[in-house]
Amino acid sequence: MPKAVIVGGSIMGLSCTHALLLAGWEAVVLEKSGEPPNKSPTGAGLGLDPTARRFIEPWISQPEFLDHLTLPLSIDQTLQNEATDPEKKVSWTLTRDEDFSFRAAHWADLHGLLHPALPPETIKWGHLFLSFTLYNDRSEVSVKAQVLHKGDTVEITGNLLVAADGCLPSIRQTFLPELKLRYSGYCAWRGVLDFSGQEDSETIIEIKKAYPDLGKCLYFDLSSGTHSVLYELLNKRLNWIWISLISCR
Template sequence: MRREGKTGKAIIVGGSIAGVSCAHALSGVGWEVVVLEKSFGHTTGSPTGAGLGLDPLSCDIITSWLGGSAPLQSRTLPLSVDQNQATDTEKKTHRILTRDEEFNFRAAHWADLHELLLNSLPPNILMWGHHFLSFSIADDKASVTVKAKVLETGEIVEIVGDLLIAADGCLSSIRRTFLPNHTLRYAGYCAWRGVLDYSENVDLETTIKGIRRVYPDMGKCLYFDLGPRTHCVLYELLNKRINWIWYINQPEPQTKGNSVTMKVSKEMINKMQEDANQFWVPELVKLMKATKEPFLNVIYDSDPIEKIFFDNVVLVGDAVHPTTPHCLRSTNMSLLDAQVLGKCLEKWGRGDLQSALSEYQSIRLPMVSKQVLHARKVGRIKQGLDVPDREIFDPNKASSEECCEIQQKNVPFFSYIPELLRS
């Protein structure tokens, strides 16, 4: 069945940041878009998203979608310093390994960024409570039909478009249709994560004063604390919140359903807090203990794939490049995916979809493949795991040369802007 009309129509499966970013990028170049999302509305407390860092290019992209920088700046804090430091587990002191004072990122809470992007879209674009079921491509490749279940009523609906965009995450069912043998790879460690909100709790004043004393650049610095075979991340978010992540080497745990977040018990939390005393300075341990409802992510990535579009189906975000989080790439890659895809569709038009998708693939695939593999390597270095052609990393003995690879500025394509976006 051929879809009538001159305007291209894209069906986006997944209403997370990758999905709503594609909605911005495509609607901005004249495409009709619809986003299918199985949840019933935006949540401010997403269990899988806490803090994130936006690079300068991502900030520029978001600014172009929102028509100015003020909305983004009002929801984020500047991160002008990237610092790696070794923690002496016995003396509970720090030694700076690397420090970059020209970092120029911005820190955001996942839910804040998602809400900002979502609320700036026309209200009729996102179809809440629609669970994606299946899709079919027309024999002449001119259209794609998506079936979804309306969860509130049980009704099955069909939506026809020119392009299907898979923004359905690292466990993408759409990717599995084309690449059934492509699986996630367990990194060898999990991450305890939490956000301490001290905005209305005067009892936390001593805790925050202690953190600011030990981490004097809190509020502008992305801190990486490296201990023996482990590391921790710490930075401040807007509205008096502090984001922390602690990576722990362990056998792969069992998760339930399509989730990379584990359900944790009070006993697990208590043990984590007690174990923290062995590694981290007392001020950081106190912050962890004061955090309500910390959660545990199982860390995965996947080997790079060789193709990211199939006829008129294209993959974006974590559906293409599940990655470990050490280089702050996941959200930044998703934002750039969306913008490059939109510009390619604008350049080639609805009449030459294959050329548009081919160019999207040629621009994005080499970049994301190298960034995923680099983030994997950085994670293994910081966790004291085996890395080919180098000794196990010991932060308390590491030379400046050995520390070079773990700096954010040495991520492949760190400051690169695709030619398509330079005009």
């Protein structure tokens, strides 16, 4: 049976591992974090389209959990908001799609569905990828990783190496050393606001007044030089992304 070594045990690494197992591969995941993430109320939201859900459902033992852990995003609405301009505090709808069939997941909830559904011992927690060597005409790969709590190095062999180690991937740099990160013209911040127990606060009341379809709508809010994305997650959490265009001189 061919074997894959996947570096990175976040959403991409775990999704790839499930897909490979279903295709008849053996797989091992090297993840530098020492243990599975806890159910942190903060973090990130993810919008799952129907195709993503169709892929994920066969991977988890109880596919209905995907619905239980997500909120529907049945509307996609883009607003043009002039509220940041003190002269014109107005906003109007640019587009509104009522057939949007996404669902909103919290990163930790989705991860918590994906990792327990893998065979035991598939994920090697606390293993820091160090380097790899290709051999046998590139049909095999040997991966070196450091076991962080012990400090010793292990070597794992396979037939496929998957670089799911995030936005600064050391594996990609080996193949494309000349490829450098470039500033793309904007900066973005994102987070999740846990407002449980704060439902009647002025902030939440004002947010719900400005975005009345929260709970079923993905809002894009465009203003001059900036835009934001807002949607609600299960258990009284709001996912927000704020993007700001900053010129680089």
